[in-house]
Amino acid sequence: MNFLSQLRGELRKLFGRPRTYLGYGVFLLMEAIILIVFKLKGAQKMMRDFVERNGLSFGDAYSSLTVTYWMMGLSMFFLGSIYFALVAGDIVAKESEDGNLRLVLARPISRLRILILKYAAISIYTITFVLFVGVSGYLMAIAAVGTKGGLWAWSPEMKVFSFFPDSSEGLKRIVMAAGGIGLSMVTLSSIAFMFSCFKIKPASAAVATLSVLFVDLVLQRFPFFAPYSEYFVTWRMSCWVYLLENTISWPKIASSYVFLGGLNITLFLIGYVAFRLRDVKT
Amino acid sequence: MLQVTGLSKDFGGKPALRNVSFQVEKGEIHGLLGHNGAGKSTTLGVILGMVEPDQGEAFIGGISVQKKHSAALRQAGAIFESPSFYEYLSGWENLRILVSYSGRFNAKETRAVVEKVGLTKAIDAKVRTYSHGMRQRLALAQALVPEPEILLLDEPTDGLDPEGIKWFRDFILGLRKERGTTVLFNSHLLAEVEQMCDRVTILKEGKLVHAGKIGDLQGDTxxxxxxxxxxxxxxxxxxxxxxxxxxxxxxxxxxxxxxxxxxxxxxxxxxxxxxxxxxxxxxxxxxxxxxxxxxxxx
Incomplete structure (x- = not known):
């Protein structure tokens, strides 16, 4: 009960910041831009050519579900990584920089509990934000494209190409994919959270997080590392795409999320040790 | 009520505290004095468990802060110089969040304290609209819920106008009279310390150079x-x-x-x-x- 009340306070702090809502606005704008691109004739022609070359009907593939899939994937890849790195990078470092942490640490609460609360809050925030992007993207796509059609998903990196002609099955899969992206993004937030626990500026925590992801992504593309791709964080984070395969391979998905879960725990523990050993001057 | 024994602390090889020991009796108002860099804030940091000492321990009500942090701090409330609140939240929301870290939030008790510090009208306004004096009152309110046995005040009157300083002094003295609250008062304003404190501890370059009653010192002439x-x-x-x-x-x-x-x-x-x-x-x-x-x- 007390934990929930404290968690509520953490969420209130997170959702009370004006810049949080700026983020929501920026994502809606990004989704609108992606939607406009999908409505462009040139883009539709490219998609038609590609889809029909693969034996699908453009009329069935070009749908609100397909647009939502691309919206979620692209906006999370380009903007989500930056946004979550910023928000999670702030979670401890900003309070430390602003001096709020002094008032918190002067209370009878352990540092471990403070971090558990903050980690829980940032995880909830990450997952709900991804769901918001999914729902808002879907609603915008329905307004622009209508409800007809199935779901076409394609990810060359993860070797996934699938089509769900039944829109209800497509919707179910897109909801599952949104949950999967949310879980994957928790790892990104965990990296930023860990850096945030060190005695660094909030912006430095965000930059360090993005650097880790960038290096991981670049190394993964080297032919030398191709056999080891499953050891890269960004590859594991992309495993949500497997939820869109025609036949879901649960062991493959579970192994990736277990990997990410273990990584998250490790990152939390490193952050905790750094935070525990820190002196916070009054 | 408060005891520090043999505190030593280095920051990057530079000694901040060297074998500092003193105690504050129950119901006493105790001044902690010293120049900038004398070790006052570090001492307060150790007492609040924010700074880990290289040697020594701090006890609040006989409980070691270093060994049983939460149990020891359950008896304390603290105010810092220029307290930083969540500016985008209201005073009430700030109190709610901070008090919840000490256990169950009691709205009735909190409201009574808000009234006592004279913030009732402004409590629902965003903290960013508060004056320095109002922030100090809010800081005082958060330190008083739940009711502490000891108050640790770090330069609480810095930046306050003379009226604000007098109000603060009267409030602390009233608190001691009503509840017998013990106070450790860290300040540069010596006239304030002289008017409020029963005893003082003076630090210099991280070492204790004097501890005793103000009256004894002044009479010893x-x-x-x-x-x-x-x-x-x-x-x-x-x-x-x-x-x-x-x-x-x-x-x-x-x-x-x-x-x-x-x-x-x-x-x-x-x-x-x-x-x-x-x-x-x-x-x-x-x-x-x-x-x-x-x-x-x-």
């Missing part, structure tokens, strides 16, 4: 203000009796001298004694005297 007529005759007599003449109107008696006997002798010689009283040194005099002496040896 042999310097007197004296007005005699004729002055020259009286001064000559006093010098013969080992009294040091510091100037016209100021004399220093040897420790063994009895002022009453000297005055009686002077009167017997026909000297008119119109004034003879010990000069009480202000805390500022005492502080400057102690802190400008050679480096501490204790």
């Amino acid at each position: 042999h310097i007197y203000q004296a007005e005699f007529e004729p002055w020259a005759e009286a001064a000559a007599f006093l010098e013969l009796n080992g009294v040091q003449i510091l100037g016209r109107g100021r004399v220093a008696l040897p420790p063994e001298a009895d002022p009453a006997i000297l005055i009686a002798a002077l009167v017997g010689l026909g000297v008119r004694v119109s004034a003879f009283a010990p000069i009480r040194r202000s805390l500022e005099d005492l502080y400057l005297e102690i802190t400008t002496q050679a480096s501490p040896t204790r």
Whole structure:
């Protein structure tokens, strides 16, 4: 009960910041831009050519579900990584920089509990934000494209190409994919959270997080590392795409999320040790 | 109520505290003084568990802060210089969040404290709209819920106007009177410390250089203000009796001298004694005297 009340306070702090809502606005704008691109004739022609070359009907593939899939994937890849790195990078470092942490640490609460609360809050925030992007993207796509059609998903990196002609099955899969992206993004937030626990500026925590992801992504593309791709964080984070395969391979998905879960725990523990050993001057 | 024993702490090889020990009795208002960098904030940091000492321990109500952090801090409330709240939230929301870290949030108790510190009207406004004085009142409110046994105040009156300082002083003194709250008061404002504190601990370069009652220190003087007529005759007599003449109107008696006997002798010689009283040194005099002496040896 007390934990929930404290968690509520953490969420209130997170959702009370004006810049949080700026983020929501920026994502809606990004989704609108992606939607406009999908409505462009040139883009539709490219998609038609590609889809029909693969034996699908453009009329069935070009749908609100397909647009939502691309919206979620692209906006999370380009903007989500930056946004979550910023928000999670702030979670401890900003309070430390602003001096709020002094008032918190002067209370009878352990540092471990403070971090558990903050980690829980940032995880909830990450997952709900991804769901918001999914729902808002879907609603915008329905307004622009209508409800007809199935779901076409394609990810060359993860070797996934699938089509769900039944829109209800497509919707179910897109909801599952949104949950999967949310879980994957928790790892990104965990990296930023860990850096945030060190005695660094909030912006430095965000930059360090993005650097880790960038290096991981670049190394993964080297032919030398191709056999080891499953050891890269960004590859594991992309495993949500497997939820869109025609036949879901649960062991493959579970192994990736277990990997990410273990990584998250490790990152939390490193952050905790750094935070525990820190002196916070009054 | 509060005890620190043998605190030592280095920051990057630079000693911030060196074997500092002192204690604060229950119901006492205790001043912690020292120049910038003397180790006051580090001491407070150790007491609140924010700074891990290299050696030594701090106890609140007999419970070690370093070993049982939460249990020890359950008895304490703290205020810092320029307290940083969540600016984008209201005063009430800030209180709710901070108090919840101490256990269950009690709205009734919190509202009573808000009223006591005079923030009722502004409590629902965003903290970013608060003046410095209102922030200090909010800081005081958060420190008082739940009711602490000891208040740790770090430069609480810095930046307040004279009215604000007086209000704060009266509030703390009232708190001690009503509830018997113990207070550790870290301040640069020596006049404030002098008016509020029963005892002081003075730090210099991380070492304790003085600890004791203010009254004892001020009373421990042999310097007197004296007005005699004729002055020259009286001064000559006093010098013969080992009294040091510091100037016209100021004399220093040897420790063994009895002022009453000297005055009686002077009167017997026909000297008119119109004034003879010990000069009480202000805390500022005492502080400057102690802190400008050679480096501490204790």
